[in-house]
Amino acid sequence: MRNLFFKITFDGSQFHGWQIQNDLRTVQGELKNAFKSLTGEDVVINGCSRTDAGVHAKEYCFNVKTETTIPCDSFPVALGSFLTPEILVVSCNEVSLEFNAQFDAVSKEYEYVFLNTEKLSPFMYKKVCHYKYKKLDEKLLNEACQCFLGEHDFSAFCASGATVVSKVRTIYSASVRRDGDMVIFKVRGNGFLYNMVRIMAGTLLYVAEGKIKKEEILKLIESGDRKNAGITAIPDGLYLNKVFYGSENYED
């Protein structure tokens, strides 16, 4: 038995999210089928987190326990030959049998990308959140998002229906920068509640529009009331950027 750790990139616009669903095209489902085609095995594709329909990943991680003897170096190309180009297998490494891509993740980094133009280029459709109403002030938003830093109960930034017990999470870094017509919110934390980054992004839009003052964000967090935060920004702009592990799989 080997435990293989994979990094992949995927364009979420082509999938109904990560998790396997009957009759719907999902990333986990495609990977499970590709693994079956390549190795003949029915494996469990153990992902680092769920992602919603339309959400992208520059770097998503999963692990698989397998009996196959295919060398790690050959796995990206071999597995990729049973996948469409919307999923790219970036790397494969053997890890200890105890390693779990979900539970051993110590932090994750997301980016939320706004395209701040009057018109949405067809080439950016489903890849960004198009925001045309005003020029976004990236300095103001960068100041505002600093309020997310530290350990908080993020109940106000969690979609209703989430069944998780503790809504306390720690945000390690948060920033907003402009890159040409793109305004990019980057956030890293030890974990994220359901829709949390998208609600943070929507709240930053409320700050941009003057509906919430940046000084009020801490109160908003403390209120624990979802109704006080901004809208849930569309999935199109959300990218899982990087997953951080302990020493074993830590890179960069």
Place this chain on the structure above:
Amino acid sequence: MRNLFFKITFDGSQFHGWQIQNDLRTVQGELKNAFKSLTGEDVVINGCSRTDAGVHAKEYCFNVKTETTIPCDSFPVALGSFLTPEILVVSCNEVSLEFNAQFDAVSKEYEYVFLNTEKLSPFMYKKVCHYKYKKLDEKLLNEACQCFLGEHDFSAFCASGATVVSKVRTIYSASVRRDGDMVIFKVRGNGFLYNMVRIMAGTLLYVAEGKIKKEEILKLIESGDRKNAGITAIPDGLYLNKVFYGSENYED
């Protein structure tokens, strides 16, 4: 009766080319339907050229003769409300009744984009021609493409089956540049034969691979034999960049 001149952008990966076909999604078909929904009229969408399935346009032009009184300034948003985001209506201007988007075009500029990386990012799929076999030498290719300049019979760069009488075209400018991982071939001419830019791009790949020496391109053109030129590069990398008209609609 008004004659309206439109500029649009479209992501060709979502369409079976420009020209209306029964039961297939085409750019001309979508525009005709949108026009009907907006104005009630059955109009002729008179495009500047055909484009193949998968070919993109940063700027495509067409004209429409119509009785509608909708102001030009309102047309892009109004027409766009009946289109999906894969087609963006950029501008609308009234022109003389004699103007024809196809016949009055004096030149066109195309770009062919290679992504020169080992792996194809899922976010670039269907937007570029992925070339992974070696690092492309943009200086060599830039020198090679200068051989296309001037007036030539481009029979060697025309797909078989084309019914056009004269295959003489004039190329005004041609260049290859690198932009990060992208290598971009840009070419402007008074007209292009069927698949001509894609065969030029495929011929540049032959030069990159040493299958054709750059000094041999002129002989290749003079041979008039399609078999001597390179492959027809995939449509994914081809962009209609700009259409040039006489003074009436000339911009930039």
